[in-house]
Amino acid sequence: MAQKPLRLLACGDVEGKFDVLFTRVRAIQKKSGNFDLLLCVGNFFGSTPDDEWEAYKTGIKKAPIQTFILGPNNQETLKYFQDADGCELAENITYLGHKGVFTGTSGLQIVYLSGTESLNEPVPGYSFSSKDVSSLKMMLCSTPQFKGVDILLTSPWPKYVGNFGNSSGEVDTKKCGSALVSSLATDLKPRYHFAALEKTYYERLPYRNHIILQESAQHATRFIALANVGNPEKKKYLYAFSIVPMKLMDTAELIKQPPDVTENPYRKSGKEASIGRQIPAPEEESACQFFFDLNEKQGRKRSSTGRDNKSSPHPKQPRKPPQPPGPCWFCLASPEVEKHLVVNIGTNAFLPEESYMRYSCLSSMLSLQCYLALAKGGLSDDHVLILPIGHYQSVVELSAEVVEEVEKYKATLRRFFKSRGKRCILFERNYKSHHLQLQVIPVPLSCCTTDDIKDAFITQAQEQQIELLEIPEHSDIKQIAQPGAAYFYVELDTGEKLFHRIKKNFPLQFGREVLASEAILNIPDKSDWRQCQISREEEENLARCFRKEFEPFDFTLDD
Ligand SMILES: *[C@@H]1O[C@H](CO)[C@@H](O)[C@H](O)[C@H]1NC(C)=O
Ligand SMILES: *[C@@H]1O[C@H](CO)[C@@H](O)[C@H](O)[C@H]1NC(C)=O
Ligand SMILES: *[C@@H]1O[C@H](CO)[C@@H](O)[C@H](O)[C@H]1NC(C)=O
Numbered sequence: 067m068a069q070k071p072l073r074l075l076a077c078g079d080v081e082g083k084f085d086v087l088f089t090r091v092r093a094i095q096k097k098s099g100n101f102d103l104l105l106c107v108g109n110f111f112g113s114t115p116d117d118e119w120e121a122y123k124t125g126i127k128k129a130p131i132q133t134f135i136l137g138p139n140n141q142e143t144l145k146y147f148q149d150a151d152g153c154e155l156a157e158n159i160t161y162l163g164h165k166g167v168f169t170g171t172s173g174l175q176i177v178y179l180s181g182t183e184s185l186n187e188p189v190p191g192y193s194f195s196s197k198d199v200s201s202l203k204m205m206l207c208s209t210p211q212f213k214g215v216d217i218l219l220t221s222p223w224p225k226y227v228g229n230f231g232n233s234s235g236e237v238d239t240k241k242c243g244s245a246l247v248s249s250l251a252t253d254l255k256p257r258y259h260f261a262a263l264e265k266t267y268y269e270r271l272p273y274r275n276h277i278i279l280q281e282s283a284q285h286a287t288r289f290i291a292l293a294n295v296g297n298p299e300k301k302k303y304l305y306a307f308s309i310v311p312m313k314l315m316d317t318a319e320l321i322k323q324p325p326d327v328t329e330n331p332y333r334k335s336g337k338e339a340s341i342g343r344q345i346p347a348p349e350e351e352s353a354c355q356f357f358f359d360l361n362e363k364q365g366r367k368r369s370s371t372g373r374d375n376k377s378s379p380h381p382k383q384p385r386k387p388p389q390p391p392g393p394c395w396f397c398l399a400s401p402e403v404e405k406h407l408v409v410n411i412g413t414n415a416f417l418p419e420e421s422y423m424r425y426s427c428l429s430s431m432l433s434l435q436c437y438l439a440l441a442k443g444g445l446s447d448d449h450v451l452i453l454p455i456g457h458y459q460s461v462v463e464l465s466a467e468v469v470e471e472v473e474k475y476k477a478t479l480r481r482f483f484k485s486r487g488k489r490c491i492l493f494e495r496n497y498k499s500h501h502l503q504l505q506v507i508p509v510p511l512s513c514c515t516t517d518d519i520k521d522a523f524i525t526q527a528q529e530q531q532i533e534l535l536e537i538p539e540h541s542d543i544k545q546i547a548q549p550g551a552a553y554f555y556v557e558l559d560t561g562e563k564l565f566h567r568i569k570k571n572f573p574l575q576f577g578r579e580v581l582a583s584e585a586i587l588n589i590p591d592k593s594d595w596r597q598c599q600i601s602r603e604e605e606e607n608l609a610r611c612f613r614k615e616f617e618p619f620d621f622t623l624d625d
């Protein structure tokens with residue numbers, strides 16, 4: 067049985083003209099039957115004090131239809147929106163909230179982003195920032211099944227929406243509008259996108275969301291900007307349409323291309339549009355389109371370390387991490403990686419727990435370098451690994467950016483474990499392993515001193531005729547090991563390192579054996595990881611626990 071379409075109305079800036087709007091809605095409903103929802107974008111309230119609202123607020127007057135509105139776009143109207151999470155402002159008038167997704171019982175998905183774009187910190191209460199946009203994308207686009215959303219509501223127009231389209235009249239979309247909204251629309255692929263604030267009506271020709279000849283067909287997007295309620299020029303401010311939620315449609319119906327469909331206005335071919343900081347040039351855009359504008363953040367980070375290379379032709383272009391030659395258990399992008407063990411990913415503030423996937427895109431777009439995962443069959447519940455996202459075999463091969471992030475993780479983990487009364491011992495074995503794993507094993511302070519640990523390593527190495535050399539505290543493994551040479555080293559919490567150049571037959575479990583021995587953790591039966599395996603469920607629990615406890619220390623959340 068075919069799904070009965072929902073009948074919706076969308077409206078531009080109301081600016082306090084509630085009576086005009088609702089009188090009009092009543093007339094329309096009387097003439098052509100009831101609608102299910104009224105969606106208002108732009109300024110719902112006027113900037114000058116008005117008495118009309120009082121009547122709605124107190125219930126003397128009522129909205130004749132369930133009405134959803136966006137939040138404020140200016141300081142003057144901030145006062146009407148006390149609760150950023152959204153709330154009912156009057157009977158049948160609901161503020162959706164700062165940003166989020168509204169899914170109706172019908173299955174209709176409406177994504178909303180309130181306010182105007184702000185590129186400055188702190189972000190005023192009537193604005194959104196790149197973080198808001200990134201977190202919406204994260205929330206929605208990070209599942210492989212993601213196809214798009216039914217409706218996107220924003221107050222500002224997306225910048226460049228006029229590209230390849232029919233005329234947007236007096237509005238120059240290369241100058242006005244929000245580039246963040248364009249980037250959001252690109253990723254969210256709404257079937258309808260409504261905006262306002264420009265006091266004009268513009269229905270753009272529908273645009274496609276796929277690249278012809280390269281990607282399979284997807285649904286088209288209709289962008290509709292609406293004028294302000296009761297404008298003297300009688301520009302259209304109310305738009306009626308019917309829609310079946312996309313999740314209830316069959317694919318063939320959904321992806322039917324309208325005859326007048328155009329190229330995607332945000333996907334650049336013209337030079338002009340790629341000037342926008344948030345709009346990446348096509349070569350920067352990975353297939354999954356996670357183009358967060360954290361480029362900006364990264365740019366800042368780079369210059370603060372003084373490594374900005376001004377002569378570089380693409381200074382902001384994220385570098386793709388190295389790819390493995392075959393399957394790899396530790397490359398974050400590989401299907402083999404045990405994602406449920408991942409507890410933290412570098413330089414990324416917006417990764418909700420359920421979306422640890424599509425890392426390849428993430429890492430290339432955000433220039434992430436490392437991640438943190440629980441060790442499988444760890445010596446303890448908080449035994450973790452620092453791993454590069456890209457395929458690097460050893461510390462020796464790492465680029466400066468990756469080293470920088472490894473060091474950050476080390477320092478953070480030291481602080482984290484210290485707060486839990488533990489010191490951490492690190493080791494790496496570049497021998498019979500393909501992907502760098504920096505083992506981080508916390509040892510309770512009460513258990514033994516750093517010197518005890520050092521002695522245990524040296525003694526047990528001697529017993530097995532392993533030559534363990536003390537290397538100067540601040541020296542770099544890179545200076546000691548030749549690229550390609552096999553080695554093992556331990557780093558103590560003091561920064562001291564013990565290094566062994568592996569010639570042949572190095573015992574693979576050596577590091578674990580020493581730490582598990584009576585002298586240190588005294589859990590000798592755990593020296594082989596295979597004897598420490600637990601169920602996937604238990605692993606998930608441990609990872610969840612670790613993520614939660616690590617969060618206050620997480621440098622990737624710092625601004
Ligand atoms: C509120 O909205 C509902 C659903 O659109 C409608 O049936 C109802 O009549 C409205 N309330 C008033 C007081 O008009
Ligand atoms: C642009 O195209 C849309 C969709 O076909 C149409 O409704 C609208 O009137 C057009 N606008 C102009 C200015 O031609
Ligand atoms: C900067 O980049 C240029 C061109 O890519 C390169 O030749 C040069 O060595 C770099 N300089 C530094 C300090 O990294």
Ligand SMILES: [Zn+2]
Pocket residue numbers: 390394395396397456457458500501
């Ligand atoms: Zn790898």
